[in-house]
Amino acid sequence: MKRPAVLLALGLLILTAVLLLYRIIGLGYPVLPASTGQAFHFKFDGHIKSDGGDTTLSVALPSERPGLIISEEYFGSGSLSFNLFRKESGRYGVWIGQTGRDGEIVSYRAMILMRSPGTAKPKSPVLEKYPPLTNKDEQTAAEKITERLKLLPLPERIETILKLMEDSGSRPPELTFFKFMEGRYSQSTLLLTLFRAALIPARVVDGVRLTEGIVTKPLTWIEAWNGQTWEGLSIDGKETLKDQATLLALTVDGTPVVHVAGGKINDTRWDINRQIVGQWRHNYEHISRSERFLDRWSLFRLPTEFQQTFRILLLVPIGALLICILRNIIGFPTFGIFMPVLMALSFRNTGLIYGLSIFAGVILVGYAARRFLDRLRLLLVPRMSVLLTLVIVCFTLLALFGNKFGLRQVMAVGLLPFVILVMTIERFFVVVEEHGIRTALQTSAGSAAVAFITYLIISSETLQLTFFIYPELLLSIGALQILIGRYTGYRLSELFRFREFRDPS
Amino acid sequence: MIGQAFQQLKEAGVLGINNRNAEYIMRYNPRSLYPLVDNKVLTKRLAKQYGIPTPVLFHVIENYGSMKNLKTMLEDIKEFVVKPASGSGGSGIILIAERTRNVFLTQSKKVVTLEYLSYHISDILSGIFSLQGHEDHAIIESLIHPDQVFSAVTYQGVPDVRIIVYRGVPVMAMVRLPTKDSDGKANLHRGAIGAGIELGTGQTITAVHKSKIVTHHPDTGNPVSGLQVPHWDTMLSIATLATDMTGLGYIGVDIVIDRDRGPVLLELNARPGLAIQMANKSGLLKRLEDVDAAPDGIFTTPEKRIAWAKENL
Ligand SMILES: Nc1ncnc2c1ncn2[C@@H]1O[C@H](COP(=O)(O)OP(=O)(O)O)[C@@H](O)[C@H]1O
Ligand SMILES: [Mg+2]
DSSP states (O other): OOHHHHHHHHHHHHHHHHHHHIIIIISOOOSSTTSOOEEEEEEEEEEEEESSSOEEEEEEEOOOBTTEEEEEEEEEOTTSEEEEEEETTEEEEEEEEOOOTTOEEEEEEEEEEEOOOTTOOOOOOOOOOOOOOSOHHHHHHHHHHHTGGGGSOHHHHHHHHHHHHHOGGGSOTTOOHHHHHBTTBOHHHHHHHHHHHTTOOEEEEEEEEOSSEEESSOEEEEEEEOSSSEEEEOTTSSOBOTTGGGEEEEESSSOOSEEEESEEEEEEEEEEEEOOOOHHHHHHHHHTTOOSHHHHTSGGGSOHHHHHHHHHHTTHHHHHHHHHIIIIIIOOOOSSSSHHHHHHHHHHHHOHHHHHHHHHHHHHHHHHHHHHHHHHTOOHHHHHHHHHHHHHHHHHHHHHHHHHTTOGGGGOOTTOOHHHHHHHHHHHHHHHHHHHHHHHHHHHHHHHHHHHHHHHHHHOHHHHHHHHHOTTHHHHHHHHHHHHHTOOSOOHHHHHHTGGGTSOO | OHHHHHHHHHHTTOOOHHHIIIIIIHHHSOGGGHHHHHSHHHHHHHHHHTTOOOOOEEEEEOSGGGGGGHHHHHTTOSSEEEEETTOOTTTTOEEEEEEOSSEEEETTSOEEEHHHHHHHHHHHHHTTTSTTSOOOOEEEEOOOOBOGGGGGGOOSSOOEEEEEEETTEEEEEEEEEOOTTTTTOOOGGGTOEEEEEOTTTOBEEEEEETTEEESBOTTTOOBOSSOBOTTHHHHHHHHHHHHHHHOOSEEEEEEEEETTTEEEEEEEESSOOSTHHHHHTSOHHHHHHHHHHSOTTTTSSHHHHHHHHHHHO
16 A cells, blocks of 8 residues: 555655756756855956057957856957957957057956856867977977877876976986977977877966956966866976866967057956855856756746746745644644645745734634624625625725834735635634634644744745756655655654553553 | 654554554545535435434425425424534534424523524534535434433433444444533533443443543543443444445444434444544554454454454454
């Protein structure tokens, strides 16, 4: 009897886990959606002055890649015309025109959002040409030392080359390469030549460091392909860069980040600021760009005006779960099955304190009215209708008085579930009649408590975000509800009710 | 700690409400059969087919229109009971014990008029007392005069015997004795006493009052244990037949003893409460499991089932 339900619940839990894992590992979603993501405000400014004729300024800009999103871009061009070019190696902003005598300020602003790139891998690069060398012997010498290395796997090849670069003492003296090269070429050319000879794709990268601060020159480093990713190395090849994640590449093909023709640029500066962006924005920017299946079916794709509703709606089942627990495991009664959940929803309009007061007030006034109506001996449905009218009249009066005395909050009743409240009055009356005022008050307190907790749950930004990003969590809520539905054990309240059976006597 | 407490209840064979609902009510009581017990008119009709006595049905009032004739309907009935066909928990029941032409006296000596009665009946019709608030019918039936046996331990009202029948086997029984607290009503949660009955002999054993074990009636001061329930065997056969009659596998049968007619079936209940366990100081679950564990073919006739229950429970 129990098996199918338990299996179904188990299935739902597993499905949730699979979807969660897929989103976290496959799509790179944050494990804790509410943990603060990295966001940077990127600013570039420069002062450009023409030599007389037209000036062309080309500036490498950050580009999107897995785990990195660029939004809110803005270009300031003064009197120059501006164009954005997209090339294989990156994006370039190009300003063209003639500046005035005092030059022009050009600027670029963008918001950069970062997070784990998920399983998306950079694609394998192709081997580039040798860096420009003056004669063939140099290339031959390089090939000679790297001869044996070609048998090693890529990471070890890189490591060995770095060791050669770092420690001149360990080099076999017969190697002529360094004798030829040192002093005549830059360290980076040496390094690139060796990498090329060892068939390791490598490149010179210019960019900036994503840490709070201002720099006037871009940073240059070298990246070598280790078969999986690009490994960052300092320009002299003396060390590997451990904080590569904080580096933002601007050009990767050795071209300069800033290039001017027909003019001069001064005062270039890159200004990086850490930003606190709303969690919603952060996730929205990521998900609404992705073409992965689950991302295309994400709730973030709903029109924003409906998203608000779903944020709350997705949490309502937790309230219901709470009631399941309260009733079937603890054994604490509430008025009506989902009345507390509806109350909690209405608290969103009224606020908690006023909401709870309404609840108490309505029950009190309603009970008095109900006692009086009892004498009139009205039939059920008309009697409830009279109560409903009465309650609404009371609220209207309250709102009018509130307005007079400037109490805004008493007007904000929203669409409180008045009908449900009226039914609660009826239930309260019956419980008082049949079980006494104590039980009735207990039940009211229980209902208010559940409404309160449910309100806290549905108001939690963190939970809203979590369920919005991972709506599959609802499946596991359903699973828990199913499990409670098949919980045939004792309720906690029964420990008390049947306490006679627990004494050894 | 809690786990240990649960274990103790389990060892005592106590039936919890979740277990009752999921494993017994949901499994053995198909929803479609509920009307047979929730509607007392249908119950009466069925009982008649099976030769089980019920309070004599004088009238069923089904709509407001027929209330015009209330006066003529009641013309030659001296004592009667007005109750909702689908009521529960004793609400909406008026017991009329005496009358003159236009004035009626309830059993608790309250004077009511014909007008009051017709108001009350229209309340019933509107569904105030019915389980789901649906429109209801009103029943006018004969008044039961309780047998004298329990008079020493009853404060007003009519005591009734509740027997739980599982798959046609009576498994547990108690007699509910009204007290001053319970206002003459035989509902335990209103403060009536519940005295467990030994199935084999029909004698009361222990009793509970407001979930405490008691030995004497709080109002009359007489002992409540060791009383012999009269017509015990007849009661067991009425109870046993209730399963054949309704098809419900887990059912509470309420029987009252009329001074003149003997045991009379008052009502059937598809969701009988669990307090009977306290009255008997014995767990229901254990007995239900005993029934399930009994060898096949042993429960072929009602007689065999009763005999088995008397012997084994
Ligand atoms: N015909 C009757 N004569 C005397 N008392 C009655 C009669 N019908 C009901 N009662 C009293 O009312 C109580 C509840 O009646 P019952 O038919 O069981 O209705 P309910 O479904 O509301 O429990 C009984 O326990 C008994 O005390
Ligand atoms: Mg009853």
